[in-house]
Amino acid sequence: MSEYGEHxxxxxxxxxxxxxxxxxxxxxxxxxxxxxAKLGPITLAYETYGxxxxxxxxxxxxxxxxxxNSHAAGYYSENDEKPGWWDNMVGPGKGIxxxxxxxxxxxxxxxxxxxxxxxxxxxxxxxxxxxxxPLFTISDIVRTQKALIDHLGIKKLLCLVGGSIGGMxxxxxxxxxxxxxxxxxxxxxxxKRSALSIGLSEAQRQAIMADPNWKQGNxxxxxxxxxxxxxxxxxxxxxxxxxxxxxxxxxxxLQDNNxxxxxxxxxxxxxxxxxxxxxxxxxxxxxxxxxxxxKASDYYDLEEQKGKGSLTKAFARTSAKYLVIxxxxxxxxxxxxxxxMVRAMKKAGLDVSFCEIETDFGHDSFLLAHDQLTKLISGFxxxxxxxxxxxx
Amino acid sequence: MRFDLQIIASFVEEKSRMLxxxxxxxxxxxxxxxxxxxxxxxxxxxxxxxxxxxxxxxPILRGDINEETQDYADNTFDYVILSQTLxxxxxxxxxxxxxxxxxxxxxxxxxCFNHVSIKLQLLFTSKAPVTEELxxxxxxxxxxxxxxxxxxxxxxAKHKIKILKELAISSHHKExxxxxxxxxxxxxxxxxxxxxxxx
Numbered sequence: 001m002s003e004y005g006e007h008x009x010x011x012x013x014x015x016x017x018x019x020x021x022x023x024x025x026x027x028x029x030x031x032x033x034x035x036x037a038k039l040g041p042i043t044l045a046y047e048t049y050g051x052x053x054x055x056x057x058x059x060x061x062x063x064x065x066x067x068x069n070s071h072a073a074g075y076y077s078e079n080d081e082k083p084g085w086w087d088n089m090v091g092p093g094k095g096i097x098x099x100x101x102x103x104x105x106x107x108x109x110x111x112x113x114x115x116x117x118x119x120x121x122x123x124x125x126x127x128x129x130x131x132x133x134p135l136f137t138i139s140d141i142v143r144t145q146k147a148l149i150d151h152l153g154i155k156k157l158l159c160l161v162g163g164s165i166g167g168m169x170x171x172x173x174x175x176x177x178x179x180x181x182x183x184x185x186x187x188x189x190x191x192k193r194s195a196l197s198i199g200l201s202e203a204q205r206q207a208i209m210a211d212p213n214w215k216q217g218n219x220x221x222x223x224x225x226x227x228x229x230x231x232x233x234x235x236x237x238x239x240x241x242x243x244x245x246x247x248x249x250x251x252x253x254l255q256d257n258n259x260x261x262x263x264x265x266x267x268x269x270x271x272x273x274x275x276x277x278x279x280x281x282x283x284x285x286x287x288x289x290x291x292x293x294x295k296a297s298d299y300y301d302l303e304e305q306k307g308k309g310s311l312t313k314a315f316a317r318t319s320a321k322y323l324v325i326x327x328x329x330x331x332x333x334x335x336x337x338x339x340x341m342v343r344a345m346k347k348a349g350l351d352v353s354f355c356e357i358e359t360d361f362g363h364d365s366f367l368l369a370h371d372q373l374t375k376l377i378s379g380f381x382x383x384x385x386x387x388x389x390x391x392x
Numbered sequence: 393m394r395f396d397l398q399i400i401a402s403f404v405e406e407k408s409r410m411l412x413x414x415x416x417x418x419x420x421x422x423x424x425x426x427x428x429x430x431x432x433x434x435x436x437x438x439x440x441x442x443x444x445x446x447x448x449x450x451p452i453l454r455g456d457i458n459e460e461t462q463d464y465a466d467n468t469f470d471y472v473i474l475s476q477t478l479x480x481x482x483x484x485x486x487x488x489x490x491x492x493x494x495x496x497x498x499x500x501x502x503x504c505f506n507h508v509s510i511k512l513q514l515l516f517t518s519k520a521p522v523t524e525e526l527x528x529x530x531x532x533x534x535x536x537x538x539x540x541x542x543x544x545x546x547x548x549a550k551h552k553i554k555i556l557k558e559l560a561i562s563s564h565h566k567e568x569x570x571x572x573x574x575x576x577x578x579x580x581x582x583x584x585x586x587x588x589x590x591x
Binding site: 236322323339342343346347349351352354355356357358372375376378379380382383386 | 439442443444448451452453454462
C-alpha cells in the first residue's frame with residue numbers, strides 16, 4: 001500500500017487520537033506460532049475510534065496492509081501534517097461511520113509501528129531481535145488480534161474490513177473464529193497470492209538483502225539498508241499502480257530538460273517519482289519488517305490451510321456475510337482472484353455481494369477517496385447492523 | 393414499482409428465498425424484502441446499479457447472469473426471476489434451464505411481440521416494429537430475441553417445462569399501473585409473465 005493520508009476535503013475527522021498498547025503472551029505463556037516457534041511477550045499497538053455501545057455489538061475492525069499501521073484515522077496532534085491512512089473512509093458520517101460504530105485498528109506483529117517485530121527487544125538476550133524474530137503467518141497475526149479483542153471484552157464483531165493483506169486477515173478471522181464474525185469486506189484481496197505476485201514479493205526482498213548494509217538483518221544502530229529498501233519500495237509501488245494511471249500521470253515526460261542527458265541519472269519523470277517514493281519510505285519503515293510481512297502474505301493459502309484443498313470447504317466453516325470488492329485495473333490481486341473467493345462463498349451457500357469497481361488506479365484504489373467504495377461499504381455495514389439488531 | 397414487477401411479487405410466497413437475474417438497482421428485491429420478508433439476492437452487470445443496490449442494503453453480485461448462475465447448487469432458491477431480460481439473452485434455453493436447476497420455480501417476464509400495434513406496424517409499414525416496450529431500431533436493439541406468448545408456450549412444452557401460472561398484462565414500459573389482459577391476449581398483451589417449474 002502507498003501513502004495517501006490527506007486532510008479531509010470537508011474537514012471532517014475523528015479528531016485527535018491516541019495510540020494504545022496491549023502486551024500479552026508473557027513467558028512462559030508464549031504464543032506458539034504456526035511454524036512451531038514461540039513468541040512472547042507480544043505487544044500490539046492499536047487505536048480505537050467512536051464508542052463501544054452497551055451491548056458491545058457495534059465493533060468494526062479495520063486491518064492495514066503491508067506498510068500500514070494502527071493509525072487508520074484522525075490526528076496525533078493539532079499540528080500533525082497528515083491524518084491516518086484511511087481517514088477518507090473512517091470518521092463521523094463517513095463510509096465507516098464512527099458516530100455509529102466502534103472502530104478498532106491494530107498494528108500487525110512484525111511491523112515497526114509499536115507492535116512487536118524484528119526491531120523490538122528480544123527478552124532472551126536484551127538485544128534487538130533482527131533475524132532472530134520468528135517467521136509468522138497471517139493466521140498468527142489474527143491470533144494476536146484475537147487476544148486484543150478478548151482483552152477488550154468484545155465477543156462479537158459486526159464487520160471486518162481490510163484491503164490487500166488486510167483483506168487476508170479479515171477472511172482468516174471469519175474462518176478461524178466463525179462464531180464471532182458477523183460480516184467481512186475483503187477489498188482488492190486474495191485467498192492466495194499468484195506466482196506473479198510472489199515473484200514480485202521476492203524481487204523486493206532480494207533488493208533489501210542485496211544491500212551491503214543489510215548485514216543479515218543486523219543493521220540496527222548502524223546505517224540501515226536504505227538503498228535496498230528504497231528499491232523494494234519502487235518495485236512494490238509500480239505493482240500498486242496500473243499501466244493507464246502511470247501513463248496518464250507521467251507519460252514519457254522528461255524530468256528537467258527537453259532532451260535526453262545520455263547518462264544514467266534521472267531522465268524521465270516517472271523515474272524521479274519512484275526515487276522519491278523510495279526515499280520517503282526508508283524514513284518510516286524497517287527493512288526487516290518488510291521481509292517478514294511480505295513473506296507472511298506469500299505463505300497465505302486459505303484453500304490449503306483451512307479447506308484441505310477446497311476453498312468452498314474453507315468458507316463453509318463460516319456463516320458470515322460478505323461484500324467482496326475488486327478494482328478493474330488491479331493486476332497484483334486481480335478481479336479473477338476476488339471472483340474465485342466469491343464463487344467458493346456461493347458454493348458454500350453464503351450471503352455474498354460482489355462488485356468490481358471500474359477504475360484505472362490499480363491495486364492502491366482502496367486507499368483513495370472514492371465515492372463508489374464509500375457507498376458500498378456504508379450500505380453493506382448498515383444492512384448488517386440492522387439484520388443483526390433484528391437477531392439479538 | 394413497475395406493474396409487471398408487482399405481478400411477479402404476487403407470485404412469490406412469503407419468507408421464500410429468491411434470486412433476481414438482472415436485478416438492476418434491486419427494486420423488486422427491496423419490495424419483496426419489505427413486504428414478503430423474502431431473502432432475496434440479485435445479479436446485475438451494470439456497476440452503478442450494483443452499487444446503488446448494495447448501498448440500499450441489498451445483497452447483489454456484479455456479473456454476467458450466464459456465468460453467475462453456474463456456481464449455485466441445485467435447488468438453492470425457491471424462485472429464480474428473469475424479468476424483462478429474456479429478449480436480450482443470447483442463449484435463453486440455457487439460462488432457463490439453469491434457473492430451474494438452481495431454483496424450484498422460475499418466473500420469466502418479457503415484452504411480447506404479438507401486440508396488435510406490432511402486427512399492424514409490420515403489415516402497413518413493412519418496417520421492423522418499434523414500440524414503447526421495444527423502442528429500438530433493428531440495428532441498435534439489445535433485444536435480440538423476438539418472442540410471443542405462443543412462442544414461449546411452445547418453448548416450454550418442447551423443453552418439458554411446466555407452466556404453473558401465466559398472465560398477460562397491458563401496462564406500458566416503466567408504468568406503475570396496468571391491466572391484466574384476459575381477452576385476446578395474443579392481440580392485446582404487451583408483457584407476458586410466466587411461473588414455471590420442472591415437470
